[in-house]
Amino acid sequence: MAAPYTTPGVYIVEKNAFPNSVVQVETALPVFIGFTQKATYNGKDLTNIPTRVDSLKQFEDYFGTGFVQKFTLADYAANDNPMIEASKIGLLASPGKMYQLVPAENDKLYYLYNAIRLFYINGGSTCYILSIGNYATDLTKDLFINAIGTLVYEQDPTMLLCPDALRLDNDGDYNDVMTAMLAHCANVQSRIAMFDVREGAVTKVDDITDKVLAFRTGVGQNFLNYGVAYFPWVNTSVIADTDLSFYNLDAASLTLLRGLLNPLDADLKAGTTRPAGTEEMKVPELALEPDPLKAQNIFDVAALLLVDSNVPTPDPAPEGYSHAQAVVDKRRAIDNSLRTLYPDYKLIIKAMTTYLNTMPVSAAMAGVYTAVDSSRGVWKAPANWSLNAVVSPTVSLSDKDQGRLNIDPTTGKSINVIRAFKGMGVMVWGARTLDGNSQDWRYINVRRTMIMIEQSVKLAAHAYVFEPNDANTWVTVKSAINSFLFNLWKQGALAGSVPDDAYQVLIGLGSTMTADDILDGYMNVTVLVSIVRPAEFIELTFQQQMQKS
Numbered sequence: 174m175a176a177p178y179t180t181p182g183v184y185i186v187e188k189n190a191f192p193n194s195v196v197q198v199e200t201a202l203p204v205f206i207g208f209t210q211k212a213t214y215n216g217k218d219l220t221n222i223p224t225r226v227d228s229l230k231q232f233e234d235y236f237g238t239g240f241v242q243k244f245t246l247a248d249y250a251a252n253d254n255p256m257i258e259a260s261k262i263g264l265l266a267s268p269g270k271m272y273q274l275v276p277a278e279n280d281k282l283y284y285l286y287n288a289i290r291l292f293y294i295n296g297g298s299t300c301y302i303l304s305i306g307n308y309a310t311d312l313t314k315d316l317f318i319n320a321i322g323t324l325v326y327e328q329d330p331t332m333l334l335c336p337d338a339l340r341l342d343n344d345g346d347y348n349d350v351m352t353a354m355l356a357h358c359a360n361v362q363s364r365i366a367m368f369d370v371r372e373g374a375v376t377k378v379d380d381i382t383d384k385v386l387a388f389r390t391g392v393g394q395n396f397l398n399y400g401v402a403y404f405p406w407v408n409t410s411v412i413a414d415t416d417l418s419f420y421n422l423d424a425a426s427l428t429l430l431r432g433l434l435n436p437l438d439a440d441l442k443a444g445t446t447r448p449a450g451t452e453e454m455k456v457p458e459l460a461l462e463p464d465p466l467k468a469q470n471i472f473d474v475a476a477l478l479l480v481d482s483n484v485p486t487p488d489p490a491p492e493g494y495s496h497a498q499a500v501v502d503k504r505r506a507i508d509n510s511l512r513t514l515y516p517d518y519k520l521i522i523k524a525m526t527t528y529l530n531t532m533p534v535s536a537a538m539a540g541v542y543t544a545v546d547s548s549r550g551v552w553k554a555p556a557n558w559s560l561n562a563v564v565s566p567t568v569s570l571s572d573k574d575q576g577r578l579n580i581d582p583t584t585g586k587s588i589n590v591i592r593a594f595k596g597m598g599v600m601v602w603g604a605r606t607l608d609g610n611s612q613d614w615r616y617i618n619v620r621r622t623m624i625m626i627e628q629s630v631k632l633a634a635h636a637y638v639f640e641p642n643d644a645n646t647w648v649t650v651k652s653a654i655n656s657f658l659f660n661l662w663k664q665g666a667l668a669g670s671v672p673d674d675a676y677q678v679l680i681g682l683g684s685t686m687t688a689d690d691i692l693d694g695y696m697n698v699t700v701l702v703s704i705v706r707p708a709e710f711i712e713l714t715f716q717q718q719m720q721k722s
Contacts, residue, residue: 210237
């Protein structure tokens with residue numbers, strides 16, 4: 174209808190020549206749920222608020238750094254298994270006695286910070302962080318389950334990870350978190366859940382069966398096509414030995430070390446000689462209040478330095494020199510001295526570093542997904558890809574070992590394996606969802622590509638809500654979806670030598686709708702797509718033939 178013009182003149186009328194297009198949504202945007210050092214920025218509390226983070230530096234600004242794990246030297250019982258278990262990360266011998274280095278009692282590891290580091294090292298970009306508390310917060314499954322529930326209001330994330338849930342006290346609590354993750358992903362239909370096998374840092378092949386069985390049993394039977402699991406854990410180089418020091422030991426261990434490594438007092442046993450350079454070990458310039466007499470030995474100084482308030486700030490202090498910096502400087506000075514004077518001290522640091530560098534691998538895989546999506550596309554299976562800052566899997570698996578993990582005829586709960594290959598490094602060697610027996614959803618790239626297509630078309634279709642449900646609208650909608658799928662086919666996301674073999678869009682009265690549907694306000698669109706699948710098994714056939722000349 175023409176505008177009701179009243180004044181003679183020339184008028185311009187613009188009309189849209191092109192319909193709204195379908196734009197591909199982001200595909201590699203993980204959300205990490207766990208515990209952080211802090212959760213504040215510019216005075217705003219970020220606890221239980223999904224926060225977008227674009228770099229490790231931004232993460233540290235918002236959420237701080239990692240948990241300071243404490244270790245203790247304990248007696249090594251004679252009847253202990255001679256094999257050093259995961260909790261017995263180092264041994265130290267003294268005349269007639271053995272000691273083992275173990276995590277301090279009631280100290281729990283928190284994986285989130287180092288998981289984020291592993292994510293960025295392996296190609297990660299933007300992610301969301303949902304902090305459910307600081308390192309003093311009690312670790313319970315309800316914190317994770319409640320946090321997962323709040324993500325229903327977030328549209329962006331496409332992957333869900335809960336690395337700190339691996340530290341729950343028992344399999345049952347972790348299982349409840351896993352099933353909550355899968356149910357959430359199936360509800361929102363826009364993301365997948367990524368899992369690690371609990372206590373998956375096994376070092377012996379014989380231990381695999383029990384751990385894998387516990388995982389497969391605990392993850393349940395529902396919504397498996399929205400989940401993907403990886404095994405085993407990996408030995409990484411994320412944490413350097415310079416990141417650790419005597420500060421990671423408790424005071425009792427430092428006292429014990431003084432007697433083992435630096436016997437200066439009257440309790441010297443007959444025949445024990447004073448270590449060379451003992452006189453140089455004294456550090457009077459670092460004598461600290463409140464008890465300067467104690468600070469006549471480097472281990473006593475170290476014990477005092479465990480408490481921040483024992484470290485004085487120089488008076489007068491240089492401009493801008495804070496007490497926190499004074500603490501760092503004095504601890505570094507003592508740590509350097511201990512490393513120089515005591516080879517055994519360096520072995521202890523190495524043992525702690527090795528323990529903390531044993532990490533679940535799903536965060537690295539989130540980074541791999543990001544790298545693969547940006548370089549090849551979400552339709553490329555995220556496998557046959559090397560991992561950065563990963564030295565080795567905790568256990569080496571054979572083809573036969575992997576076969577039992579990759580294919581489970583009974584339940585179909587496939588677990589993707591991390592393997593080391595000579596000359597290739599540590600590789601991701603599996604690309605299946607937990608729904609491994611499904612012809613539709615067996616492969617993770619198929620599941621993620623379908624999520625991308627579904628969410629992209631869904632968002633574009635919002636423009637047509639309340640539009641006339643007639644042929645004009647149907648043609649417009651079909652044209653937009655066809656154009657989107659054609660571009661995906663050209664990029665290699667859809668299988669078919671011609672577009673008609675790769676996809677089909679159906680809409681219209683007598684095709685996808687009845688007259689009653691139109692009266693009820695329904696506009697039904699059917700999209701058929703043929704997504705590319707990976708060549709998981711390549712069979713080469715060789716046969717001899719008769720000589721021809």
